[in-house]
Amino acid sequence: MQSVFNVNMVALVDGVPHLLTLKHILEEFVSHRQVIIRRRSEFELKEAEARAHILEGLKIAVDNIDAVIETIKKSKDAEAAKTNLMAKFKLTEIQAQAILDMQLRRLAALERQKIEDELKMVRETIAYLEDLLAHPEKILKVIRDEFIKIKERYGDDRRTRVYKQKVGEFSEEDLIADEDIIVTITEGGYIKRQLPSTFRVQNRGGKGVSGITTKEQDAVSHIFYTRTLDNILFFTDRGRAFQLKVWEIPEASRVAKGQAIVNLINVEQGEKITAILTLRQKNGAKFMFMCTKNGNIKKTALEEYASIRRNGLISIKLDSGDTLGWVATTSGTDELIIVSQNGQSIRFSEKDIRPTHRDTSGVRGIKLSKDNFVISAHKISDPKTDQLLSVMAKGLGKKTPISAWTKQGRGGSGVKAAQITAKTGPIVTAQILGEDNDTLVMTSNKGQLIKIDLKDVPTLQRQTQGVILMRMKEGELVSAATVVSSKSVPDKSR
Structure with missing residues (x-):
């Protein structure tokens, strides 16, 4: 106009x-x-x-x-x-x-x-x-x-756009406002986006509010924070990668179940989304780091993902019985931490991993017992100030300084990240907290959702259980959690 x-x-x-x-x-x-x-x-x-x-x-x-x-x-x-x-x-x-x-x-x-x-x-x-x-x-x-x-x-960003081409020669994306978004995906394959202001901050230990209407046995598996104009890479348990613009995901109300993801990307029957990565246009990343459920890791040059076909591409060659579980972009000199559901964890340097092509298998990142698997793997932004947020299945959680972990070589058994007991349940997610992260969003397998100020989550040592973050009903468990910045999450309900 x-x-x-x-x-x-x-x-x-x-x-x-x-x-x-x-x-x-x-x-x-x-x-x-x-x-x-x-x-x-x-x-x-x-x-x-x-x-x-x-x-x-x-x-x-x-x-x-x-x-x-x-x-x-x-x-x-x-x-x-x-x-x-x-x-x-x-x-x-x-x-x-x-x-x-x-x-x-x-x-x-x-x-x-x-x-x-x-x-x-x-x-x-x-x-x-x-x-x-x-x-x-x-x-x-x-x-x-x-x-x-x-x-x-x-100064702030220019609100108007100046085009050299004639008026009318612009894409649909040029009409989309770049705003903060929370995206949720269920285990049954339904996806939606909603504004962070949909939910208000509650005190630690609350029950939350209804965050999604799900079918029986269909809990939220992924919840993450992004922006409308970002690219999202979806990685499946079979090691395939797909790409979408955030604005292409339908917006839905707080209690709506969303749209079937098979209508947006070409996943096969039985194939599940296990890792999501938000790509911004300029973030200085050079490599794509991957970690499987069995603790194998690899990294590949980011340029190999510059063009992703609609039917996806192979991102990793998996061993029999293994699945791809986590992905991140790195600089080539970062430090990484892997956490398992039973509380094992290891911190090591990215330099220990030799870059390989997309369709190759990885090397061992952490040594796990047969009944254990990786629940989270993250890049450490600042080893001196970063903290690890651990959230357990029965609603407990805590923060622990990354400095509590000693850096070691990849492939070892590591050390405890938390004391896992029947009271806590296994670790559901472990996430790195930077200076901008001050709000935690958690959702349960019953569709309840709660937003907590991270200041209310205590900083504890590695070998501790944590405190109650979300109070669970009988049979209810935490299914997913993510951290966001309150600057983009107004304290009000829509």
Whole structure:
């Protein structure tokens, strides 16, 4: 859509009204800023010179501190002390007054190094301001730098789009608003998207609200946070990859079951979505990291996924009885952590994994017992500040600093991430918490959904059970969970 509107371009220039062009207005504004910066610099120069003058006097006083104090004590009054200081130490009246304005206790405590450091800094400021006032072209650079700072602090993304092609030659995506979205997928293969504001934050230990109308035995298997214009890669248990735009997923109400995913991507009968990856246009990633349920891992150059056909492509060659379970993009130098349902976990460097092509099998990432399998595998963003959020099937959970894990070589048995008991049930998900993540969204196999402030989730050691995050009814279990930022999750219901 195009809009035409009129603008009154008459303005006062030196008190006289003129009809200005856009260029003329910008030139007048720049001239105005030059005057302002020159006046400001002249004022700052005057202040700096006055401060330097006083510091020079204080430096003389520090160099002769005993004699200065004795002179002050022997003087009859303040005026006599000022005259004596000026005569004896060749100080100006301003310098002498600055010394007298200080209490003897403070005067005796003056540190020579601090005065010299401040004097050096003030002299550098004076030199900079004198040079700035002597070279008008440098004032223009100051104007530019100040505008850049204002842009960085207050600027936002352009809301209008400028096209070089003729009006009408744009895609459907150009009409889609880029907004925050929560996507849910059920075990039965139904998918939907909804705004995060659909749910309000509740206290830890609540029962939640109805989050989806599901068929019997059809619980939510995946819930994740993304944006409308992002690409989503869907990975199946058979190692195939498919791609969709988030906006292509139908939007549905909080209690609606959504649309069958087979209507959106070409999955075969019995094939299940086991991993989802959100791809943004610019995220600096170089590799696709994968982890299977049996603990095998591999990484492949991201460029091998640049073009995904509608019928999908092979992303990994799987061993008999194994399934693909988790995928992430990495830089090639990241650290990774794998967590199993029984609480085993291992932290290792991505450098331990040699890149291979798509249709190849992986290497061992973690050694598991026969009754155990991987429940989560993640890239660690910041080993010093990141935390691991563990959520158990019976509604318990906790946060643990990543620093509690020692980095080791891939392929070992690792260490405990949580104390798994009959009270907790197995780990359902374990997720890395960054600085922006402050809200947890959990859903149960009965369709209940709860949103919790992560500040209410305590930080505990590795070998602990956690606390109640979501109170379960008989037969109810946590089926999925995800973390989001409250900046995109308003605290209100729709």
